[in-house]
Amino acid sequence: MWSRQTVIRMVSLALLGVSMLTCSEINKQNAPVRLVVTNTQLLHKLDLAGGVGCDVNLATVSIEARLLPPPSVNLPTDIRFDDVRIDRYRVSYVRTDGGHLVPAPFVRSISSLITVNGGAQNLGTFLAFDATALNQAPFAALLPQNGGRDPETGRSIVTMDLILEVFGQTLAGEAVSGSTRMTVDFCVQCSGCS
Secondary structure, three states: OOOOHHHHHHHHHHHHHHHHHHHHHHHHOOOOOEEEEEEEOOOOOOOOOHHHHHOOEEEEEEEEEEEEOOOOOOOOOHHHHHHEEEEEEEEEEEEOOOOOOOOOEEEEEEEEEEEEOOOEEEEEOOOOOHHHHHHHOHHHHHHHHOOOOOEEEEEEEEEEEEEEEEEEEEEOOEEEEEEEEEEEHHHOOOOOOO
16 A cells, blocks of 8 residues: 555656646647748858948848648638737857857847738848957957957858748737748958858
8 A cells, every 4th residue: 555645746746747748738839820931042151341242131031921731620710810920030150160159149129910821921131140240259250350260160261050030929829930041151351242
């Protein structure tokens, strides 16, 4: 026979397990919409000193809200509540050249309404990196007065993936997000952007 303390512990553990499952269910993205973010990269090399070709956007970014297949039960729904209000984007970086130092990620607020199943819509311009990042690692090392080379790789070019994440909510209040990435070579005084 089990003691009273053993039974109390077993019941407590079972309740803890149920509450943990409930919390993880709350954090899941259960929206009936998938946010698809794609890009057409226009520049692959960015000269941080500026120059020829640097007046072009890094990429054009398109966002599309696609309705997911309905559950097995066919209930009438109004898909207008599945339109997505985009409210912010986040830019972060991952080095692909063997280095580890990256600029700090940042978040910017935006406002756009994406109609579900309405086709791709252009995000417009977005900030690829904060101007203050030029004076921080890894970019600062590329400046001529600092040696012009990345200390981690010994190269005059830093290659990294720029990750653009877009966040919003359906008009019904369900969180949605999507992301895209692009590989960029950053350099200083390297004959402009291309």
